[in-house]
């Protein structure tokens with residue numbers, strides 16, 4: 038592990054590290070915030086997954102999350118959103134390829150060689166964090182937009198591994214909206230039955246255990262009716278009695294101004310679940 042950035046922040050430490058990640062076959066950059074409590078005791082971990090076009094930098098420089106993580110004694114971990122490197126496939130458009138890993142395990146060429154972000158976030162990254170930092174072994178997950186989709190689907194596939202899950206403006210039904218359909222066809226191929234493992238609405242329908250789940254969605258979000266469609270997850274949850282705290286926030290858009298406005302409430306929500 039190399040530390041490429043180290044900054045004092047809210048009495049804790051904001052790191053950016055890079056490590057050789059076997060599942061994605063490249064060097065991954067990951068932001069890790071250590072709260073002041075980490076100097077003397079083990080802390081739980083809250084994973085953040087960012088959206089399209091992001092790196093590990095967007096969340097740590099725009100969301101203002103460190104203040105609340107320091108207050109609650111939670112380690113924040115925010116990985117890059119795709120594999121990177123000279124031999125990593127890319128394509129035209131901000132919604133596919135670099136910066137658009139979509140938190141799936143690609144099966145199709147040329148993507149399958151590196152685009153294994155589900156396995157990386159679910160297995161390799163937590164093992165790496167637990168091995169290199171003093172953690173309690175308890176973890177939760179949240180994210181934004183494509184990262185909200187990642188957080189929801191990863192928690193729904195692994196309900197016993199996460200104390201709680203939350204999302205800002207998530208893509209809740211990627212198999213039904215343009216962003217998801219474009220990328221799933223490329224990464225996963227034409228057989229749509231393989232797409233269901235990465236669709237929060239489909240996963241909720243077959244959930245075997247409930248993870249406490251909160252979603253905040255701005256009513257002025259430019260992607261609300263085309264790409265996000267939270268009403269589809271609300272209906273899927275209602276059909277099977279899955280508890281969902283969906284909060285429509287009047288006038289907020291898709292940006293980090295929205296995230297910064299509610300990140301404190303999300304971290305408090307996760308901190309409570311992580312303490313139980």
Ligand SMILES: N[C@@H](CCC(=O)N[C@@H](CSC=O)C(=O)NCC(=O)O)C(=O)O
Pocket residue numbers: 087088089090091095099131181182183184291292293
């Ligand atoms: N039109 C934008 C589209 C990219 C964008 O809005 N990215 C969002 C996430 S969208 C869903 O995953 C984002 O988080 N951007 C980074 C930021 O710091 O705001 C474009 O062309 O970039």
